[in-house]
Amino acid sequence: xxxxxxxxxxxxxxxLGDSSVALHTALCEGRSSLQPITLFNTDGLVCxxxxxxxxxxxxxxxxxxxxxxxxxxxxxxxAATLALDHSGWSLEMRREHEVGxxxxxxxxxxHTIAEFDxxxxxxxxxxxxxxxxxxxxxNAAAGQAAIWHDLRGANSTIAGGITxxxxxxxxxxxxxxxxxxxxxxxxxxEELCFESFCGFDRAGLLCGAHYDGTEEFPIPFDARRNGFxxxxxxxxxxxxxxxxxxxxxxxxxxEITGHGSAYDLAHGMASQQAIHAIARAMRLALQDAQMDPSxxxxxxxxxNGSVLADRHEAQAIATVFQEGAxxxxxxxVKSMLGETLGASGALQTVALLxxxxxxxxPGIRRLEQVEEDFPLHRAGPCNQHVHLRNGLISxxxxxxxxCALVIAQENSGQ
Amino acid sequence: MQQSIVVxxxxxxxxxxxxREAFWHNLLMGRSGIGPVQAFDTSAYRGGMQGAxxxxxxxxxxxxxxxxAGMGRASQFATAAARLAIAxxxxxxxxxxxxxxxxxxxxxxxxxxxIERFDDHVVAATVDQxxxxxxxxxxxxxxxxxxxxxxxxxxxxxxxxxxCAAGNYAIAYACDVLRTGRADxxxxxxxxxxxxxxxxxxxxxxxxxxxxxxxxxRNRKGMIPGEGAAVLVLEPxxxxxxxxxxxxxxVAGYGLSCDAHHITAAHPEGHGAAxxxxxxxxxxxxxxxxxxYISAHGTGTPTNDQRETVAVKRVFKEASYRIPISSIKSxxxxxxxxxxxxxxxxxxLAIFSxxxxxxxxxxxxxxECDLDYVPNAAREHTVHIAMNNAYAFGGNNSxxxxxxxxx
Numbered sequence: 001x002x003x004x005x006x007x008x009x010x011x012x013x014x015x016l017g018d019s020s021v022a023l024h025t026a027l028c029e030g031r032s033s034l035q036p037i038t039l040f041n042t043d044g045l046v047c048x049x050x051x052x053x054x055x056x057x058x059x060x061x062x063x064x065x066x067x068x069x070x071x072x073x074x075x076x077x078x079a080a081t082l083a084l085d086h087s088g089w090s091l092e093m094r095r096e097h098e099v100g101x102x103x104x105x106x107x108x109x110x111h112t113i114a115e116f117d118x119x120x121x122x123x124x125x126x127x128x129x130x131x132x133x134x135x136x137x138x139n140a141a142a143g144q145a146a147i148w149h150d151l152r153g154a155n156s157t158i159a160g161g162i163t164x165x166x167x168x169x170x171x172x173x174x175x176x177x178x179x180x181x182x183x184x185x186x187x188x189x190e191e192l193c194f195e196s197f198c199g200f201d202r203a204g205l206l207c208g209a210h211y212d213g214t215e216e217f218p219i220p221f222d223a224r225r226n227g228f229x230x231x232x233x234x235x236x237x238x239x240x241x242x243x244x245x246x247x248x249x250x251x252x253x254x255e256i257t258g259h260g261s262a263y264d265l266a267h268g269m270a271s272q273q274a275i276h277a278i279a280r281a282m283r284l285a286l287q288d289a290q291m292d293p294s295x296x297x298x299x300x301x302x303x304n305g306s307v308l309a310d311r312h313e314a315q316a317i318a319t320v321f322q323e324g325a326x327x328x329x330x331x332x333v334k335s336m337l338g339e340t341l342g343a344s345g346a347l348q349t350v351a352l353l354x355x356x357x358x359x360x361x362p363g364i365r366r367l368e369q370v371e372e373d374f375p376l377h378r379a380g381p382c383n384q385h386v387h388l389r390n391g392l393i394s395x396x397x398x399x400x401x402x403c404a405l406v407i408a409q410e411n412s413g414q
Numbered sequence: 415m416q417q418s419i420v421v422x423x424x425x426x427x428x429x430x431x432x433x434r435e436a437f438w439h440n441l442l443m444g445r446s447g448i449g450p451v452q453a454f455d456t457s458a459y460r461g462g463m464q465g466a467x468x469x470x471x472x473x474x475x476x477x478x479x480x481x482x483a484g485m486g487r488a489s490q491f492a493t494a495a496a497r498l499a500i501a502x503x504x505x506x507x508x509x510x511x512x513x514x515x516x517x518x519x520x521x522x523x524x525x526x527x528x529i530e531r532f533d534d535h536v537v538a539a540t541v542d543q544x545x546x547x548x549x550x551x552x553x554x555x556x557x558x559x560x561x562x563x564x565x566x567x568x569x570x571x572x573x574x575x576x577x578c579a580a581g582n583y584a585i586a587y588a589c590d591v592l593r594t595g596r597a598d599x600x601x602x603x604x605x606x607x608x609x610x611x612x613x614x615x616x617x618x619x620x621x622x623x624x625x626x627x628x629x630x631x632r633n634r635k636g637m638i639p640g641e642g643a644a645v646l647v648l649e650p651x652x653x654x655x656x657x658x659x660x661x662x663x664x665v666a667g668y669g670l671s672c673d674a675h676h677i678t679a680a681h682p683e684g685h686g687a688a689x690x691x692x693x694x695x696x697x698x699x700x701x702x703x704x705x706x707y708i709s710a711h712g713t714g715t716p717t718n719d720q721r722e723t724v725a726v727k728r729v730f731k732e733a734s735y736r737i738p739i740s741s742i743k744s745x746x747x748x749x750x751x752x753x754x755x756x757x758x759x760x761x762x763l764a765i766f767s768x769x770x771x772x773x774x775x776x777x778x779x780x781x782e783c784d785l786d787y788v789p790n791a792a793r794e795h796t797v798h799i800a801m802n803n804a805y806a807f808g809g810n811n812s813x814x815x816x817x818x819x820x821x
Contacts, residue, residue, distance in 0.1 A: 044542055068677075100672065106553055108575075110529060117533045117611045125459050125614045133615030134677040134807060137522060138554060138575035143808025146674040152686065155672035155810050156583060159524075159555045159573040167572070174590055180670065180697070195532065198541070199549035262513070263562050263571035277568065280513065284596075399550075400559060401571060 005173045006410065008250040009087025009238030011079040011185075012350045013061075014337060015051050015231065018082065023347075024354030027362035028383050032336045034217060034229055040194040047206035049216055051231030051338035052192050062148070070135045071191045072109040073144040075234035080145045083185055087238035088250060091150060100153025100181050101236075103142040104168030104188035105342035106161050111193035112136055141189060154181050159342070161397040162302065163261070164188050165235070166345025166405050170259035172239050182241040187346035189234035196341070197230055205398060206230065207305055218305030218339075220332035221314055221379055223369040228304035231338030235346035254353055257390075258291070258406035260284025267400035268308055271315070278316035278402045282394060285404035286320075293321045296328065296406075297388045298361050300348045301379075302396040304334035313396050314374035329386050330379040331355070335365035345395040349407065356388040356409060419589045420819055421762045422659040423503025423647030425495035425603075428746055428756060429466040429640055432494075434502050437756075438763050441771045442792040446745045448626060448638050453608045459617050462624035466640030466747025467608050480564045486525030486551050487607035489560040491643035491752070496561045496601050503647040503659060505599070507565055514598040516570030517558040518588040519605060519645075520580025522750035522806075524554025526609035557605055561645070569597045577806035578711075578748065580604050581644065581755025582814045586668035588648050598653060604755035605643035612750065613639050619678065621715050627748075629712035629741035629773050630719045630787045632780040637713040640747030644755035646762070651819070662762040663816040666700075666799070669693025673809030680718060684725025686811045691729045691801065694813035700799065703733040705815075707770055707800045709757045710787075712741020713748050722803070723783045738795060740788040744774040754804030754812065761800035761816045768796050 012018060015033030016026035033051040042048045053075075058066050061078035069077060080101070084090075089099055113136045119128045134140065139157040146155050154175055158168040165188025172186035190196075200206050207216045207227030219225045245252055262284065264277035286293060299317065303310040318325045333351045334340075340347055355361050361384040370376055378384065390408035395401075426433060429447025430440040447466040450456075456463040473482035473490035476497045482490050496517075500507060528551050535544050550556075555573040562571050570591050574583040581604030588602035606612075616622050616639055623636035654661055671693065673686035680687065695702060711722055719741075727734045742760055743749075749756060764770050769792055776789035802814045 098671075100670075106555075110552075113526075113611060114529055114533050114536070116615070117530055118537055120610070120614045121533060121537045125617060128614060128618055130615065130618040130620075133618060136611060136615060137577040137807045138524065139577050139806065139808040139810055140677065143672070143677050143810065146672045146809060147677065150674050152672050152674045152689070154670035155576075155674075155808065156670070157575050157808075159553065159575050160571070161553060161555050164555075171572075171587070174594065178590055178594075180668075180693075195529070196549075198544060199532075199552070202544055203546040203549045205549075261570055263516075263559070263568050265512075265563055265566060265568050267559070267563075399553075399555070400562075401555065 004242035005256045007253045009083045011083030011236045014233040020354040045201045070112045073141040076141040077145040079234040079236040083236040098153035100184045102172040102186040104164030108138040110195045163395040163401040163403040164342035166395040166403040185236045187236035188343040190341040190343040192232035220303035223371045225305040229338040231340040258285045258289025261403040264400040274312040275315045279319040281402040281404040289406040298329040298391045300393045301332045303332040304339040318375040325375040326377040329384045418651035421662045423499040425499030425645040427491045428642040488605045492605035493564040495643040495645040499645040512568040515567035516597045518572040518584040518602040519558040520584035520751045528552035576810045579804035579806035579812040580751035582804045582812035600648045603645035604752040606750035608641040627714040628775040629714045630783040632778040638747035640749040642749040661819045663765040664819045666815045666817045667697035668814045671811045680721045687725035688728040690811035690813045702730045706797045708739040709802045710741040740773045765797045
């Protein structure tokens with residue numbers, strides 16, 4: 001009998017709130033966290049706005065000033081505090097029973113890496129701090145959070161671009177299913193910084209001003225979309241072997257019932273191949289969950305306003321759900337949170353868990369003209385009140401990575 | 415009944431040789447890949463300025479589909495190693511279902527030369543010259559993506575950047591993918607390129623040895639940064655037998671743990687490292703005294719080698735004095751995320767050829783490191799079970815166990 005993986009706690013740090021309730025409320029109110037960037041100079045860049053965590057104060061979550069931690073590590077450690085508290089895994093319990101951490105991130109902290117390098121270039125290699133070097137490794141945030149919270153179980157960092165967060169949840173699910181771990185914090189984190197922002201801007205992927213003259217904003221699936229905006233945040237879920245959760249009397253929020261991933265060898269540059277890969281990830285997740293497409297109550301799309309990737313995802317939904325795609329409630333929270341890269345899949349999951357609790361799926365902000373050949377009749381700006389017994393989460397990279405996850409209310413019969 | 419996962423191909427790009435045969439021959443001969451750093455000017459650094467770089471490497475000599483000009487050095491190593499591994503496995507790629515073939519790679523830094531180029535522009539105030547190639551070639555997940563692109567594998571594509579233990583994590587993950595039937599064949603390993611960021615960091619930690627790497631020696635003075643890649647072809651035993659493949663070894667299991675103690679230094683009593691070893695043994699249903707060889711993390715720093723010895727004794731008790739242990743970092747330097755993948759390849763070859771590679775430059779024993787480190791000469795020894803240990807910044811510990819295939 002295969003072990004089942006349940007979610008018993010949520011920790012989220014986002015510009016729209018630091019609890020799943022606050023985040024869900026903001027998403028249902030159609031609030032966007034987009035604002036002009038003050039974190040760094042945007043001269044010479046096309047996009048000037050982002051979804052920054054301007055009000056984040058690590059002391060609120062960590063009790064003391066975490067000086068040794070860079071911003072990404074602070075986000076992860078804070079989200080871990082929230083998820084551990086929410087799930088009831090006290091420090092005493094963690095000393096008795098190993099808890100691990102699986103973190104998805106695209107860059108961890110490319111800003112820390114670049115600052116370290118630039119100090120060496122300008123001051124000379126003998127004048128940089130060795131402790132800054134410790135934070136340049138891509139697993140630094142997971143390591144720092146483990147030290148902070150005494151997480152001695154398996155500790156892995158997973159990188160897969162935009163899909164990192166969802167891939168981390170899938171990886172953690174497998175560690176629990178195989179018996180390698182019984183309790184894991186898993187999710188994703190990404191910080192906003194000049195280096196990644198400049199990189200995406202130069203690649204022409206960020207949105208500029210719209211052609212009707214209105215300022216830049218992302219509109220997933222809309223005919224007017226012209227790119228995405230970058231955001232930041234962290235989301236960690238407490239995942240446990242269902243038997244352990246039952247034994248300790250934990251409240252079970254939902255279950256992870258399936259995951260799937262695929263790689264598009266044409267990395268998004270050839271439409272048919274891209275659609276096929278996204279659809280393949282979704283189908284593998286459904287197959288793993290032993291579900292048919294018609295069993296799925298709603299879908300949280302990766303769509304972020306990208307001209308090509310949104311098209312491919314919409315067509316993949318049509319491929320998998322066939323005529324059922326017309327009736328499938330679809331949301332795209334990146335319309336309000338922006339593209340949070342390695343955090344995005346985990347943030348989508350947190351948002352969907354909250355939606356399932358309230359049976360309200362947030363609308364897609366500003367989506368007024370769904371592109372004509374997209375089969376998404378139930379994607380729009382309004383919230384949808386429907387029974388959400390389960391949901392499919394999709395994550396699509398700009399580089400060929402595709403991942404999908406199925407979550408379900410426990411004992412929902414699927 | 416879980417299916418056995420076996421190693422049927424080995425691709426190596428290292429400072430002591432490219433390709434399985436050159437690598438293994440030179441490893442047994444005790445040849446060193448360490449020499450003065452050539453990648454960048456080290457005159458401003460205090461200390462030895464030594465590195466273990468891969469020299470005379472031209473990716474174009476190995477690649478079939480992709481143009482190496484469009485990729486960073488770690489991706490070049492990884493794609494070349496993948497091609498070498500597939501050739502070594504005599505795997506007919508055209509006969510593989512591409513959607514059931516995946517790639518899993520570990521790395522410490524991804525493509526650090528790309529962010530270094532970015533930083534050069536920032537420092538020179540030429541940010542306007544940063545183009546679209548930065549985001550296309552820097553993020554670490556480009557490494558397995560390039561491997562997949564080169565060999566045409568469209569299944570699972572995974573990057574595990576758990577620093578200096580990453581190769582082991584990637585191999586462990588690939589085995590789980592195969593065991594759960596989510597792929598028919600996986601390429602798994604690690605890759606890292608020589609980098610000014612890494613070199614500067616280790617130099618500032620005071621961790622770089624001035625001349626050579628002497629793991630477990632009383633006079634050891636540190637590690638030597640290196641570079642390279644190893645890729646293993648992994649597949650289920652039944653499939654390997656059916657296609658008549660040469661089987662080097664079986665990957666029996668693994669264990670992962672975290673020190674949760676210090677971001678760069680190992681736990682003084684080796685708690686985390688010991689738990690990874692114990693978990694790996696439990697995963698395989700093995701007793702400590704059944705292990706015939708331990709491939710050490712063995713970086714050559716004073717603290718690592720002493721604490722690793724403590725951890726081995728904690729797990730293996732009196733048997734620790736009977737089990738040969740060696741560190742091939744004495745020859746290859748520390749190849750970062752590639753290291754444990756290269757060492758896993760060495761374990762597979764040790765099992766296959768019943769010969770253990772030496773710990774070189776071990777001349778004066780350290781009373782605190784009093785185990786059998788196979789000093790200075792390779793040793794013929796029947797290896798049934800090999801344990802590959804790797805530890806990393808972040809307190810990430812990993813032990814992968816390989817065993818002789820009795821299929």
